Amino acid sequence: MTSSKGVGVVETRYFTFAEPPHEFVLESGEKLGPVTLAYETYGTLNEHKTNAILVLHALSGDAHAAGYHAGEEKAGWWDNFIGPGRAIDTDQYFVICSNILGGCKGSTGPKSIDPKTGKPFGLEFPDITIGDMVHAQKKLVDHLGIKKLLSVIGGSMGGMQVLAWMIHYPDRIVSAIPIATAEKHSPRQIAFDEVGRQAIMADPNWKSGAYYDGPPPAQGLAVARMLGHITYMSDISMAEKFGRKKKSANEDGPFKFTAEFEVEGYLLYRGESFVRRFDANTYLYITKAMDNFDASADRPLQDALLDKDMKVLVIAFKSDWLYPTYQSKDIVRACKQAGLETTFCEIDSTYGHDAFLLEKDDETHLIKHFLRRCYQHLHKP
């Protein structure tokens, strides 16, 4: 189904806008500038610029969605889905992915230098929203000279950005693919995020966010990430992956409350490796942005989307208990009530929320055909 070759070696680029005095106005009214977005592109933009697809990343993602950075062995976070012949076929489409505003992978965020003080923002960084992320992406799309995106696609927090694109810039998209997401967080989702934030803020190295000249709040962030990983898996996938298998004996010898079970070792490893690549303040800011996101806050989602001209593909996963299918169905209902051409598919996966990164065959089938249909519709004689 997919080609064995991906997009190859890629490079991250940077786009800076809102150079003073033209500051970027956030939804809160606060101003921020200059703003830099790190981004990557794959494939070739066609002559009429009608084949561009914007990929939107989740909590721990970044601009590096596909291919390899020179000298690195790890492919981009959605490499299985982006490349020649893949779900988002780079022989046909031009793919853009940018690190979100507030991120820590090259875009302006809490660890960036505050031009007013010459020091990292820390908690002086303004509150941001999912809408702000999307408004910044729109500047990048303008900069690339693209009037209308063929599609916006993303899972989890990326799916929230898809919804924000649908609401704020319906005339700039032909289609939208929100995956494993919600129009607003349930109290359970908020609660998990809050426990993660409390773990970070309880770490004495956090220092109210002003830790950039010392050690980061690594233990707190690791605890937050461990918890995250539990919520990304399903009861079944954890049972299949780990069962009650014990770790092989530690070289240092066992001591009390060392990880004994493989599942504990896995979570510790994932927590520790996350800490090396992620900024704790970004974790705080963007989980808050997710918790505060409510696509129906001002008026019902169906009213916001009423009679807009776009096709929508909503994908959910059966074992995803973090973003349960009922939340995707709420989105589908709103889209249909608004009169949008909407397709819904619940994939029968056991991977839990992680399925949006893993269910390659089923998702590829759905996304590939949906995009082809959108492209053909756009170019029909």
Place this chain on the structure above:
Amino acid sequence: MTSSKGVGVVETRYFTFAEPPHEFVLESGEKLGPVTLAYETYGTLNEHKTNAILVLHALSGDAHAAGYHAGEEKAGWWDNFIGPGRAIDTDQYFVICSNILGGCKGSTGPKSIDPKTGKPFGLEFPDITIGDMVHAQKKLVDHLGIKKLLSVIGGSMGGMQVLAWMIHYPDRIVSAIPIATAEKHSPRQIAFDEVGRQAIMADPNWKSGAYYDGPPPAQGLAVARMLGHITYMSDISMAEKFGRKKKSANEDGPFKFTAEFEVEGYLLYRGESFVRRFDANTYLYITKAMDNFDASADRPLQDALLDKDMKVLVIAFKSDWLYPTYQSKDIVRACKQAGLETTFCEIDSTYGHDAFLLEKDDETHLIKHFLRRCYQHLHKP
């Protein structure tokens, strides 16, 4: 259905055994002594001592299961279920509840004084198992002169103790009621426990467990407890209780990452209040005991219970995703294969795991009739 009057004012008592040199030998082979168990009793032991029921508590419970301590307003943790006319009718039965070995509410645990050093054990406290808890309870039952308990009953970790009673002392019980429990933790359950332990151990006040002469690891323990509370509720019960309601404005004024949503405020409050009444080292020891518990470790549970003479009532709750119904069904299957007279009921509750403390009417109905049947069977002419 239940009387409006409970058991009234009660007192905690203490039973000490394994006075040196008669130490208590743990399942690990390590020795511990003297051992004290805090316990309470309600109702009256009949002449032939055939009406005694042992109530076994969960992670955060204690010996104070029913009634009121003099001068206190808070009833025991299962007061709704224990008292005249209640599920466990103290007009008819003699009820015993003891704080587990390893606990922090009067029984010997990590914060007790190590007779060898004159200082609190801390991590010098030996590893304990669910079996050890039950072996200690059996000493108390012996001390009270009871040859055979009419029933052993408990939810969650209490249910694990019920299973351990069934395995280790089948001849000492007429019946058993494991509620919302498992014969072994799934990797997901282990994972949640491990995140809680990591949160505690990441707190610099933890000091490898030697914190008793200074401030306790309160922030770490609070994070662990907050996470626990999420797992005790269901998606539905959280939605009904909190929705996305915001807290009223904080008097100190809002600052970044303060709790905004009611669900956040609730969890913070529960975390903070837990810290005042619970010992972090006990949290570590007993979550480890739960994770390591495996009723089928030596041989299948059905083999351990083969042809024993006891009646079993297994209760599960539909929305309990921490101890899902399939785990109770595994217990039921083993009991039936062993030839035990086994009744199973899945209560259609939306409360999640907390349901075992809350579903008063349904549980009362089941437990009351089951106990009556056991008592009648025992006293049939």
